[in-house]
Amino acid sequence: NAGVTQTPKFQVLKTGQSMTLQCAQDMNHEYMSWYRQDPGMGLRLIHYSVGAGITDQGEVPNGYNVSRSTTEDFPLRLLSAAPSQTSVYFCASSYTPTSGLNEQFFGPGTRLTVL
Amino acid sequence: DQQVKQNSPSLSVQEGRISILNCDYTNSMFDYFLWYKKYPAEGPTFLISISSIKDKNEDGRFTVFLNKSAKHLSLHIVPSQPGDSAVYFCAAGRGLPNDMRFGAGTRLTVKP
Numbered sequence: 001n002a003g004v005t006q007t008p009k010f011q012v013l014k015t016g017q018s019m020t021l022q023c024a025q026d027m028n029h030e031y032m033s034w035y036r037q038d039p040g041m042g043l044r045l046i047h048y049s050v051g052a053g054i055t056d057q058g059e060v061p062n063g064y065n066v067s068r069s070t071t072e073d074f075p076l077r078l079l080s081a082a083p084s085q086t087s088v089y090f091c092a093s094s095y096t097p098t099s100g101l102n103e104q105f106f107g108p109g110t111r112l113t114v115l
Numbered sequence: 116d117q118q119v120k121q122n123s124p125s126l127s128v129q130e131g132r133i134s135i136l137n138c139d140y141t142n143s144m145f146d147y148f149l150w151y152k153k154y155p156a157e158g159p160t161f162l163i164s165i166s167s168i169k170d171k172n173e174d175g176r177f178t179v180f181l182n183k184s185a186k187h188l189s190l191h192i193v194p195s196q197p198g199d200s201a202v203y204f205c206a207a208g209r210g211l212p213n214d215m216r217f218g219a220g221t222r223l224t225v226k227p
Contacts (some may be wrong), residue, residue, distance in 0.1 A: 001134065004158070033210060035217075040219055041219055042117075042119065042206075042216065042217030042220065043159070043204070043206075044217070045162060045215070047210075048213045052153060056213070057197070061189050062135070068207040077204050090158050090159070094160070094212055095131060097211060097212060097213075098211065098217050099147070099210075099211070099212070100147045100149075100208040100209070100210060100211055100212040100214060101147040101149070101164050101166055102212070103149070103161030103164070105161075105163065105210065106151075106158030106159045106160065107158050108157055108158050109156075109157075109158055
């Protein structure tokens with residue numbers, strides 16, 4: 001049971017480049033989410049999904065796209081990278097989308113630098 | 116707007132003593148509260164949670180206290196161990212997990 005996996009661990013992009021951050025979970029969780037963590041700030045929700053085929057925006061969605069074609073995978077796409085997107089990105093999953101009291105399982109993170 | 120605030124960026128305690136981490140929130144509608152722990156180069160891991168209908172929840176060495184009138188949450192670790200050294204995030208929300216807001220974190224150092 002690998003839990004939540006993320007690739008790559010590190011990435012450097014130039015302004016304007018696009019890329020996809022991969023996230024997968026093997027726990028058959030319905031709810032998946034993407035967060036970014038910036039210095040001096042808490043984790044902020046980018047996008048989330050309550051099940052395959054269903055996605056929605058979180059607190060800071062601009063510049064990012066997501067899709068959820070399977071229960072296991074939830075990739076995050078940066079359409080045209082900007083220096084403001086330099087951050088650490090975490091993917092998380094939870095068994096059910098119906099209660100925030102349930103713990104979320106986080107991946108190890110992707111550290112992204114945009115030059 | 117920061118709806119969840121952890122005003123102490125860092126805390127240092129001696130091994131065996133109590134660690135108290137504090138968290139304040141502004142939204143009185145929040146009905147769930149969680150604490151996560153994060154080691155360097157790893158993702159956050161769930162520690163303990165409490166719903167708004169309770170004022171205390173215990174799990175081993177960890178106890179979370181909720182004071183709704185003061186909009187204040189605290190995490191007590193007794194006794195503190197060097198392995199507890201990590202960044203602790205407070206989180207709160209209403210209803211669904213996508214409503215959750217995180218504090219900026221408190222770095223706890225437990226000295227042997």
